[in-house]
Amino acid sequence: MDRTHAIEVAGSATGSVRCADDQRLLDAFLRNGVYLPNSCNQGTCGTCKVKVLGGIVDAPTPSETVLSIDEQTAGYVLACQSTPRSDARIEVPLGAADGPQHRLRDVTGTVRAIDTVADDTLAVDVELDSPLEFSAGQYVELTVPGTDQVRQYSMANPPGDGRSLEFHIRRVDGGLATDGWIFDSLAHGHTIDIRGPWGDFLHDPGHEGPLILLAGGTGLAPLKSIARHALDLDPDREIHLYHGVRRAGDLYDVEFWEALAAERPGVHYTPCLSREDGFGRHGYVGDVLLDDFASLRGYSAYLCGPPAMVDAGVKACKRRRMAGRLIHREKYTPVR
């Protein structure tokens, strides 16, 4: 018996997508190469909300901070949490289908290198059994072996041929994936189940102005992908990277960025230590940015790191007159 249902997007030329009884709507759309806005894939950000116009869709009751009572009453659901019980018709936000058309896929990766690059931080290089298309800035989910749990990590490499992925992984105290697997036993030659790509934190190649990149900790990963992609498109691109960590022992990729800055006159690298002096600048990345620029008109920014760092960085960009539409952000919250 066919356990799939046709899900149609109102007003769209893409036709309908088949979605299984136990499959989330977002998964079905992305797997068929039809983009829906998405970010957390965990029901916590609200980016993937769609309106159900007809049919039966099972959706857990979301927090009111994610979908207001008015939205829930109007028929909005979170596509990353909802499964169909019948054929259905949904409405997606205007322009929603303009995102990347990379198909969501399940692939297997083999660890080719695993290196300690800073205190409690690993860089892991994985070679895929088949190419995975993604956009600079996106992430994948790694399945923790022996569980149904996944953990999300952004790619640090630019898309390229899609055969290899580079991850920066920070240990989370008591973390199922880090203490229980990656920092404990993951080694060269091991295989990893990977699903992706996900997310709407993307390099926008349409904006050709100078870039500000503000990273906190391993939030550096997607910014490294974005910087490398931007330089692939324009080797002379003006890029200012601020990498914020607490102490010098938390810094990594210093040689990479110093070499890039030496080779490309447009690239500027500023490590920032918030808890000690001795290397780079002292302070939070947002404050250092404010010290360095009187105006950021015409610049665009990509910020990734802990929520407080991202919020402060966004404020700093706006204080220096950067247009809100040119500020892209991704918040990293450690998951145990």
Ligand code: FES
């Ligand atoms: Fe964040 Fe669905 S709620 S992507």
